[in-house]
Amino acid sequence: MINIQENIDIKELTTFKVPALCHYFTEVYTPEELNEAISFAKNKKLQLLFLGGGSNILFTDAFRGLIIKLNLKGIKESVEDEEHVIVSAQAGEEWNSFVQYCIVRGYGGLENLSLIPGNVGTSPMQNIGAYGVEMKDTFYSLQALNIKTQEIETFTPALCKFGYRESFFKNEGKDQYVILEVKFKLTRKNHKLTASYGAIQEKLNEKNIIRPTLKDISDAVVQIRKSKLPDPEILGNAGSFFKNPILPLDKFQQLQKIFPTIPHYRLPDRQIKIPAGWLIEHAGWKGKKTGDAGVHEKQALVLVNYGKATGKEIFQLSEIIIQDVDKIFNIQLQREVNIII
Numbered sequence: 001m002i003n004i005q006e007n008i009d010i011k012e013l014t015t016f017k018v019p020a021l022c023h024y025f026t027e028v029y030t031p032e033e034l035n036e037a038i039s040f041a042k043n044k045k046l047q048l049l050f051l052g053g054g055s056n057i058l059f060t061d062a063f064r065g066l067i068i069k070l071n072l073k074g075i076k077e078s079v080e081d082e083e084h085v086i087v088s089a090q091a092g093e094e095w096n097s098f099v100q101y102c103i104v105r106g107y108g109g110l111e112n113l114s115l116i117p118g119n120v121g122t123s124p125m126q127n128i129g130a131y132g133v134e135m136k137d138t139f140y141s142l143q144a145l146n147i148k149t150q151e152i153e154t155f156t157p158a159l160c161k162f163g164y165r166e167s168f169f170k171n172e173g174k175d176q177y178v179i180l181e182v183k184f185k186l187t188r189k190n191h192k193l194t195a196s197y198g199a200i201q202e203k204l205n206e207k208n209i210i211r212p213t214l215k216d217i218s219d220a221v222v223q224i225r226k227s228k229l230p231d232p233e234i235l236g237n238a239g240s241f242f243k244n245p246i247l248p249l250d251k252f253q254q255l256q257k258i259f260p261t262i263p264h265y266r267l268p269d270r271q272i273k274i275p276a277g278w279l280i281e282h283a284g285w286k287g288k289k290t291g292d293a294g295v296h297e298k299q300a301l302v303l304v305n306y307g308k309a310t311g312k313e314i315f316q317l318s319e320i321i322i323q324d325v326d327k328i329f330n331i332q333l334q335r336e337v338n339i340i341i
């Protein structure tokens, strides 16, 4: 039996820690409970919202529908072949605990994604990524509940349509599915380590590590993240607030003439990715505050709640940043965080 609570403040359920009233709220631990909660919302014609770790969402107002917090737990493994294992985790498993579970067992592929806040079930939504690796690189398949039919469907990588911080579930499939379980294909030996990202290599050099283990890479990533990114337990935030913009080569070259020091990464198909953090910093916003809504002092891509900021205030700050970056660089930043209006 599910327990539906009414009119609760969900401030502690998101990493931004902004106050927001929620009309109906429940937590589910099994697919059966999830179906029960969905049926409750359908009967009452309520808007539905599914919450995992709450690490990529900003509420700008009260939510009048039903929020379902997904607490499905469990990890299973099956040996695929001599070199690979398939590890499957339920949506409510905490992402970093799952990554560490794999590292302890010697399963390779997720170590660069250490310490990313959130749950396993939301990792495919925006194809989480860090330090040269994306979730899609080891993704095998997932199971999701179709909200309309209330049947479980299996998604292969192709069906998920992963892109840079993008997937089917953020686009055509938006609000139609709840991810229940995600499977990863990880290596048991001959791991393909990605240590090419500058900061990782620096950390390894500092420690004189020549042949890094999975744990060495994970430890390096944890150290880098801790030195740059604010801990949501201490300072409310949702990681990168914006996506790094991708420009066609010719537009980038024009920009480079005016701003010769602009950092950039070449992508296939004459596309160039630019760090939004650099643009925001050079628009003068790094470390700035309006009330309790601010731009992090060590990483301008991260907006933070210094204590009493509301979702609206953080959203308004993001609007001004978008306008300023547009004025100076003629680049329109896109938000990465889900805004709930």
Ligand code: EPU
Binding pocket: 129, 130, 131, 132, 228, 229, 238, 239, 240, 241, 242, 243, 244, 263, 275, 276, 277, 278, 279, 281, 286, 298, 299, 300, 301, 336
């Ligand atoms: N930079 C600045 N000023 C800043 C921040 C960054 O100039 O305030 C420039 C620097 O040139 C720096 C470059 O941006 O070298 C890249 O910065 P960083 O390595 O911190 O990475 P990012 O591009 O800002 C992305 C992801 C992060 C991920 C890191 C590491 C996006 C939107 N963000 O940030 O992801 O951890 O790379 O791989 O792609 C997240 O999604 O929540 C997140 C934290």
